Amino acid sequence: MINEKRVRLLQKGNETNGPIIYWMSRDQRVHDNWALLFSQQIALEKKKPLIVLFNIVPDFLEATIRQYGFMLKGLQEIDSELAKYNIPFFLLAGKPDVQISEFLKQKYGSVLVSDFDPLKIKRIWKRDVAREIAIPFYEVDAHNIVPCLSVSDKLEFAAYTIRPKIHKALIEFMDEFPSLKKMGKTEIASDKIDWVKIQNSVKINFDVKEVDWLKPGETSALKSFKYFLKNKFENYYELRNDPSRDYQSNLSPYxxxxxxxxQRVALETQKFNGNKESEKSFLEELIVRKELSDNFCYFNKNYDSFEGFHQWAKTSLNEHRKDERDFVYTIEQFEHAKTHEDLWNAAQMEMVTTGKMHGYMRMYWAKKILEWTKSPEDALRTAIYLNDKYEIDGRDPNGYAGIAWSIGGVHDRAWFERPVYGKIRYMNRNGAEKKFDIKSYIGKFFG
Ligand SMILES: Cc1cc2nc3c(=O)[nH]c(=O)nc-3n(C[C@H](O)[C@H](O)[C@H](O)COP(=O)(O)OP(=O)(O)OC[C@H]3O[C@@H](n4cnc5c(N)ncnc54)[C@H](O)[C@@H]3O)c2cc1C
Incomplete structure (x- = not known):
């Protein structure tokens, strides 16, 4: 049985005799997926077929082929994996309210299930779909280990306020997943999907190329994770903050x-029983920091604007608006890595060429954007634009929270006052130099 605290009835309705439909959105996988398992549970109880659908929005928050390619290849794997379980998969394209309501009519869908997402645009999609349909509509938190709406009912101040709540609830939610069951044969046949045609039909930016160092999809995700456990985990605690070395897990795109x-990653990490310091710090990032970001985006609708910062940060940044900046760059200069500083330029190039900037450099990168733009609003806009254009893991609550932390002190505390930054925590090149071999890092991108 799926813990009912993961499930929320978004809208009541009248069931028909048709299939249960899982509208997969944020959680694009077949295994270890509470939303799919919940959909299957009701399908089996009610003796109804189960269908999975995914709706592609042809232009999503200015995503590029780098992100769309990664996603589409993952979906292609889902299509063939679901077939092994007799679960038909459908791919729709267009506005979710129009496409999904039309699909439900065609298939006589009896219950709609989707997965939880704290971002504004996803919540609007669900609201719009709900308006068009008359069947029950559920949402399942399949992303967080402790469901976002169960751990807290308010905006948390910082990691130290949410941590004890998460740790307490983990005992209840860190359970092993049941396996997905094979469904009986259904007369509902999936459409044959032309993946190449779909990829070519999306109206997106094709200039930001896909990367080949990280293979998309559920199988590759698990393989990457196993590689991390075997080869990097032992030194994760010590080396994860060294951008000249490769000791992060690289799981964020997956x-x-x-x-x-x-949850699978956390369960296997515990079973692996490796270096205890690495385990503690990795699970802190994977669970506490990641779930804090969902809390931030769900309970603060201004997660991507100056208004979303704490009052102390807004006051302080306002007091420093007129401070003279040593350098002011345009968005194009930032984008083309044309600042005066080789370390910042290297970080930008890491993101542009690989689609994944090292975590330590992300903080440095965003803080320097605050230092070298005319206003905190410009800094925020620039950082979000570049992050979401180039990072494979862009458009994520972690990104909005990370940028708000760097530029607006969100989840942080007030520090010593200084020009431009006010009381926002400052980072500089000397600090980076003491931490790691910056020449070797820069050399990777300007060798
Ligand atoms: C300015 C800025 C922008 C960022 N943009 C993004 C983004 O667009 N997408 C994104 O997923 N993350 C973002 N982060 C958070 C973090 O830097 C990345 O999640 C991390 O570097 C991903 O690499 P990894 O999976 O190899 O990390 P690992 O160190 O192996 O961590 C494992 C997992 O823990 C979580 N995690 C790690 N660090 C953080 C953190 N600081 N906050 C929340 N969760 C974390 C992630 O889910 C990560 O995949 C940003 C941080 C900052 C400061």
Whole structure:
């Protein structure tokens, strides 16, 4: 049985005799997916077929082929994996309210299930779909280990306020997943999907190329995770903050597209029983920090604007608006890595060429954007624009929270006052130099 605290009835309705339909959105995987398992549970109880659908929005928050390609290849794997379980998969394209309501009519859908997402645009899609349909509509938190709406009912101030709540609830929610069951044969046949045609039909930016160092999809996600456990985990605690070395897990693109479950990662990490310091810090990032970001985006609708910062940060940044900046760059200069500083330029190039900037450099990168733009609003706009254009894991609550932390002190505390930053925590090149071999990092991108 799926813990009912993961499930929320978004809208009541009247069931028909048709299939149960899972509208997969954030959690794009077949296994370890509470939303799919919940959909299957009701399908089996009610002796109804189960269908999975995914709706592609042809232009989503200015995503590029780098992100769309990663997602579409993952979906292609889902299509063939679901077939093994006799679960038909459908791919729709267009506005979710129009496409999904039309699909439900065609298939006589009896119950609609979707997965939880704290971002504004996803909540609007669900609201619009709900308006068009008359069947029950459920939402299942399949992304967080402790469901976002169960751990807290308010905006949390910082990691130290949410941590004890998460740790207490983990005992209840860190359970092993049941396996997906094979459904009986159904007369509902999936459409044959022309993946190449779909990829070419999306109206997106094709200039930001796909990357080949990280293979998309559920199988590759698990493989990458196993590689991390075997080869990097032992030194994760010590080396994860060294951008000249490769000791992070590289799981964020997979977690972002839901191609791997954070709960599976946490369960296997515990079973692995490796270096205890690494385990503690990795699970802190994977669970506490990641779930804090969902809390931030769900309970603060201004997660991507200056208004979303704490009052102390807004006051302080306002007091420093007129401070003279040593350098002011345009968005194009930032984008083309044309600042005066080789370390910042290297971070930008890491993101542009690989689609994944090292975590330590993301903080440095965003803080320097605050220092070198005319206003905190410009800084926020620039950082979100570049992050979401180039990072494979962009458009994620972690991104909005990370940028708001760097530029607006969200989840942080007030520090010593200084020009431009006010009381926002400052980072500089000397600090980076003491931490790691910056020449070696820069050399990777300007060798
Ligand atoms: C300015 C800025 C922008 C960021 N943009 C994004 C983004 O667009 N997408 C994104 O997923 N993350 C973002 N982050 C958070 C973090 O930097 C990345 O999640 C991390 O570097 C991803 O690499 P990894 O999976 O190899 O990390 P690992 O160190 O292996 O961590 C494992 C997982 O823990 C979680 N995690 C790690 N660090 C953080 C953090 N600081 N906050 C929340 N969760 C964390 C992630 O889910 C990550 O995949 C941003 C941080 C900052 C400061």
């Amino acid at each position: 977690l972002h597209f839901g191609q791997i479950s954070a």
